[in-house]
Amino acid sequence: MNLYVGNKCELSWSTRAAVEAEAVASLTCSGHGRAFLDGLVVEGKPVCECNTCFGGPDCSQFSPGCAADADDGDPIFLEPFWVRHAASSAILVTGWHRMSYVFDDQSYISQELKRHICKVHAIAGNAVTAARFIVFGTGSTQLLNAAVHALSPDNSSTPARVVASIPFYPVYKTQTDFFQSTEFKFQGDTSMWNDTSNTSMNFIEFVTSPNNPDGQLKKAILEGPSVKTIYDHAYYWPHFTAIPAPADEDVMIFTISKLTGHAGTRFGWAVIKDEAVYQRMLTYMDLNTIGSSRDSQLRALKLFKVVLEGGGREIFEFGYKTMRNRWEKLSNALLVSQHFSIQEIAYQYCTFFQKVRGPSPAYAWFKCEKEEDKDCYAVLKAANIIGRNGSMFSAENRYVRLSLIRSQDDFDLLLHRINILVSEENGARTM
Amino acid sequence: MNLYVGNKCELSWSTRAAVEAEAVASLTCSGHGRAFLDGLVVEGKPVCECNTCFGGPDCSQFSPGCAADADDGDPIFLEPFWVRHAASSAILVTGWHRMSYVFDDQSYISQELKRHICKVHAIAGNAVTAARFIVFGTGSTQLLNAAVHALSPDNSSTPARVVASIPFYPVYKTQTDFFQSTEFKFQGDTSMWNDTSNTSMNFIEFVTSPNNPDGQLKKAILEGPSVKTIYDHAYYWPHFTAIPAPADEDVMIFTISKLTGHAGTRFGWAVIKDEAVYQRMLTYMDLNTIGSSRDSQLRALKLFKVVLEGGGREIFEFGYKTMRNRWEKLSNALLVSQHFSIQEIAYQYCTFFQKVRGPSPAYAWFKCEKEEDKDCYAVLKAANIIGRNGSMFSAENRYVRLSLIRSQDDFDLLLHRINILVSEENGARTM
Numbered sequence A, B: 001m002n003l004y005v006g007n008k009c010e011l012s013w014s015t016r017a018a019v020e021a022e023a024v025a026s027l028t029c030s031g032h033g034r035a036f037l038d039g040l041v042v043e044g045k046p047v048c049e050c051n052t053c054f055g056g057p058d059c060s061q062f063s064p065g066c067a068a069d070a071d072d073g074d075p076i077f078l079e080p081f082w083v084r085h086a087a088s089s090a091i092l093v094t095g096w097h098r099m100s101y102v103f104d105d106q107s108y109i110s111q112e113l114k115r116h117i118c119k120v121h122a123i124a125g126n127a128v129t130a131a132r133f134i135v136f137g138t139g140s141t142q143l144l145n146a147a148v149h150a151l152s153p154d155n156s157s158t159p160a161r162v163v164a165s166i167p168f169y170p171v172y173k174t175q176t177d178f179f180q181s182t183e184f185k186f187q188g189d190t191s192m193w194n195d196t197s198n199t200s201m202n203f204i205e206f207v208t209s210p211n212n213p214d215g216q217l218k219k220a221i222l223e224g225p226s227v228k229t230i231y232d233h234a235y236y237w238p239h240f241t242a243i244p245a246p247a248d249e250d251v252m253i254f255t256i257s258k259l260t261g262h263a264g265t266r267f268g269w270a271v272i273k274d275e276a277v278y279q280r281m282l283t284y285m286d287l288n289t290i291g292s293s294r295d296s297q298l299r300a301l302k303l304f305k306v307v308l309e310g311g312g313r314e315i316f317e318f319g320y321k322t323m324r325n326r327w328e329k330l331s332n333a334l335l336v337s338q339h340f341s342i343q344e345i346a347y348q349y350c351t352f353f354q355k356v357r358g359p360s361p362a363y364a365w366f367k368c369e370k371e372e373d374k375d376c377y378a379v380l381k382a383a384n385i386i387g388r389n390g391s392m393f394s395a396e397n398r399y400v401r402l403s404l405i406r407s408q409d410d411f412d413l414l415l416h417r418i419n420i421l422v423s424e425e426n427g428a429r430t431m
Helices: A015-025 A076-084 A111-124 A139-151 A171-178 A275-289 A294-311 A314-334 A376-382 A408-430 B015-025 B076-084 B111-124 B139-151 B171-178 B275-289 B294-311 B314-334 B376-382 B408-430
Strands: A091-093 A133-137 A160-164 A184-189 A203-208 A227-232 A251-255 A268-272 A348-350 A355-357 A363-368 A399-403 B091-093 B133-137 B160-164 B184-189 B203-208 B227-232 B251-255 B268-272 B348-350 B355-357 B363-368 B399-403
Touching (some): A076 A314, A133 A275, A139 A171, A139 A227, A139 A275, A171 A184, A268 A275, A275 B139, A275 B171, A294 A314, A363 A376, B076 B314, B076 B408, B091 B294, B111 B133, B111 B294, B133 B275, B139 B227, B139 B268, B160 B171, B171 B184, B294 B314, B314 B408, B376 B399
Parallel strands (some): A160 A203, A203 A227, A227 A251, B160 B203, B203 B227
Antiparallel strands (some): A133 A268, A363 A399, B251 B268
16 A cells, blocks of 8 residues: 555545545534434435434424424533544544454453543543453443343342332333343332341342432442442533542443443443453353444544543533533523422532532433323423433333433423423413 | 545545554554554554564564464455455544434434445345345344344243254354343254154244354254244355355344454344344344444445445455365365365355355364364364364364464465374375
């Protein structure tokens, strides 16, 4: 190959890919959508994929009657950060990049990436990684079940009881039920098992901190020699919560989705104290997917490099500022409401920002306060807002989870509709 | 963003990534290794990762006593194809590429990629895809267990019996055992169950065609209303076998690993007739990993575009030529041996090449013929060759699988050592 590195006018084989990517990126889609390299191509041109409620070839047409989407946890609020860092976050992947099953050390795990993950934790101050084992997964989703497998006792006559505290992230139940095994079984709410007579039973407790859906920092409830705990720390980043201290639990799970916003990359990692648990999780990854995609690992490495640039504060400041701003706007909109409320989250000292900081959770845990509004999802639906039903989180349907981490378009429309809902409530009261 | 597309001297934000990639690629590592974008960086420079038995900063130092590695199925034989297609196979991934969980149609599956997969099958003539459902997986490994799950009967009092014909790919057993479920259980060799009294039992039969390890085209053995079959067609490409006709089975599994050589990308797909089975496999993918990495899907799409260039014959011609050449060399080396043999594969008409063609399997199923050579792995080990023990494939240890799809360096050393082994045998006989 001819290579003339150092002068951008003398690029060789890489030019075609670079030109292709810039052509796709040049479609701005009116700021309400984007075009992708792997999107539909019509008449030789890439096509805009519009945000919810926008349409037309350039996404400029707003559909006024369209429902505000506050349903899933698509972390698109971080997209502007990456557009701002276009040059440093781009990667050019060659056709022959990492074709092998293994890295140079015969593992499925990039040591460079592992090193960068530890650095990011050190800067955020959210987890102890020194002298810990790290396993990669195809998103944290895969690691959740891998951890359940790894922590289940071998050859026990009764399967380990898997529990979580209501309200909890529904995947703990659906996943554990789906991969029903002779080794473990989902057994519902932790509080049902919180008495001393259960000390000899094997338990695996999921602890989500901060919690999905309600954003509260949580600790394990069950204790004892036969209790294992999986800390899902997906949201334990300065974007979403104060960081009181570095987490130092036996099994902690993180995901790139809620750190950099790359949900589609399907990359997560677990930080583990015990070598035997680590080895069992590695075996799970091996037999399930032969590790996580090397393309995802390459992408994650580049993203972490950008996160670490200039001392590594920028993404957390951007994340916190965006989420804090959204939370304040939503809180203000609901201040005057008697019918609707959102959770309270305490102001708390954050070691990352070195100050007491206000709440900036990923989700609002929205409550319909009126006695007759038992189906809060329906109340919001009537106001043209799509949330996620409280029963999905094993809670009352008086609650709905509203996602605040989606695109600015989605949040703006949600806020607009909430304002209308509250003003109608007050209008009605005045009448 | 400023974009000046059309003239390579006027690239904007993409230049940095392009320059970075060309700098890494410019390290040629003496043709016995390569440098990667995510490899170790020492003093600001990427480092060569050398092929087995080569070392030194530029991989120029051969270690004469080093063992020939014919162990795993790393499909590096296709690497030169991708180096040759450097310009068309490169992709430039932006920092904001596909951050969302979902594609524009709310699925986890790129429709563009699906379309390209169907085109590749049409050209190879190896599978019927019209009016079929397609599921993506994190490698075919994930799809194997997803298919077992999907084909297991719900709420049956006895778990489905999962079987395969000896010699078989070890993952069928290890994976099924590891993910032990109330729904399925591995039950060994298919032939143990091949009598009519078993017709009411639920069976799931793995059929690998061509077979790993022995390269033979295979058909299901079990028949009946309660028998389900999973066809693992990883190697059903013109590289490795004659294609007598397009496969048209209920559940067929393919992987990019053995088509383009990108084992590290962890991307596979299943072609499915029945919608209910398809839906169950989708649920598995959802709860296991929320689909396969969008970065892998982007990469796969680009690779398929290159495969399809110019009528789509080149990669199959390259693959066949390379594998046929290796097989002929190995066969010739063993022609005069009385102690060692490899499997016979019939010449067969191939619809892709439109002629009768000779064997070009991915693996040699190597046999130690001497009565006392019951441990063939040890015999080869003594000759400084690392294969994979017959017992791994539930066969006799008189057999060893030798991988022929690794790098040219690995194959050359293997052939060299086989030649020495055979010449020593003949030397001994002459004495």
